Amino acid sequence: MRSSSKFRTATALAAVSVAAAFALTACSSSSSKDEGITVVASTNVWGDVAQAVAGDKLTVTSIINEPSADPHSFEATPADAAKITDASLVVYNGGGxxxxxxxxxxxxxxxxKTVNAYNLLDGGIHAGETAGESHDGHTHGAVNEHVWFDIPTVDAVAHSVADQLSALDPDNAATYEDNAKAYSQKLAGVTAITDSIAAAHAGAPAAQTEPIAHYLLVAAELKDATPEEFTSAIEDGNDPSPAAIAATRQLLSEKQARALVYNIQTQDKVxxxxxxxxxTAGVPVVEVTETLPEGLDYIQWQTQTAESLANALSAQ
Incomplete structure (x- = not known):
């Protein structure tokens, strides 16, 4: 957990650390392909998706496994840099x-080979962009990089992983493709829950402590009523203005929101x-996280989260 002051370090400092790490690992073994195909994921979220596609043919290594780690500010160690550099396939979130x-x-x-999940958002129209960049004169500041809550993107990642692994390991291509198709069917179960929420509660207002579950609310057709100034400040590790805090508190105390989506990995006093x-007001709290909770795979995690949101809305 972090305080709201300086939890997320500047990208420039991270880049310096990575450069140093790479310098220390440049003389390591030239390629892990000598020992077979290796797959590395940035977090256990994407690691679990990739593992579902790889099945028992390969073992996926996730750099970030700890629930308390924040990928925004994570700095690669020399060992981490070596794993990433030597991997046959790297699966990561992207979008900064x-x-x-x-x-x-x-x-x-x-x-x-790489699979960048953010670049697959909305059918890949954001390829090569990061959040806040412009495209055809339009700024994507509203685009949210937490794309593991966007089921179509996760499905696209699974199939992209299958394509990349098939290229690396043609003898097992059919297995990877079948695993990706089976995973699509499992993801459809999560979509069925959000579809049912949309059918029953479309347009209902909800609040978030930060915009982690943006795509979950979009899929459920809920309205995020939280002041953007509040969620942006929390996400950036800053203190929201007194006016933003007061507005968000009023939103909850007067039950203008039907549920509060609460990121338990980035709690602070605010x-x-x-x-x-x-x-206190009787507004249900739906807990979300940025990495896999212990003991759950991606499908179980997203199913529980969607069900929690459905139950929160139905309780009122």
Missing amino acids: YDQFITDVLDAGKGEQ TQDMRTTAE
């Missing part, structure tokens, strides 16, 4: 979320106060 991966890839200039306000 897990910048340490991009820094290592750019420093290494390797030839490994967000804890909002949770207390919500609970």
Whole structure:
């Protein structure tokens, strides 16, 4: 957990760290392909998706496994940089979320294959962009990089992983493709829950402590009523203005929101106060995280989260 002051370090400092890490690992083994195909993911979220596609043919290594780790500010160690540089395939979130991966890839200039989830958002129209960049004169500042909550993007990642692994390991291509198709069917179960929420509660207002579950609310056709100034400040590790805090507190205390989506991995005094306000007013709290909770795979995690949101809305 972090305080709201300086939890997320500057990208420039991270880049310096990555450059140093790469320098220390440049003389390591030239390629892990000598020992077989290796797959590395930035977080256990994408690691779990990739593992579902790889099945029992390969073992996927996730750099970030700890629930308390924040990918925004994570700095790769020399060992991490070596794993990323030597991997046959790297699967990561992109969009500036897990910048340490991009820094290592750019420093290494390797030839490994990659799957960038953010670049697959909305059918890949954001390829080559990061959040806030412009495209055809339009700024994507509203585009949210937390794309693991966007089921179509996760499905696209699974199939992209299958394509990349099939190219690396043609003998097992059919297995990878079948695994990706089976995964699509499992993802459809999560979509069925959000579709049912939309059918029953379309347009209902909800609040968030920060915009982690943006795509979950979009899929459920809910309205995020939280002041953007509040969620942006929390996400950036800053203190929201007194006016933004007061507006968000009023939103909850007067039950203008039907549920509070609460990121338990980035709690601070401000967000804890909002949770207390919500609970006192009788507004249900839906807990979300940025990495896999212990003991759950991606499908279980997203199913539980969607069901929690459905139950919160139905309880009122």
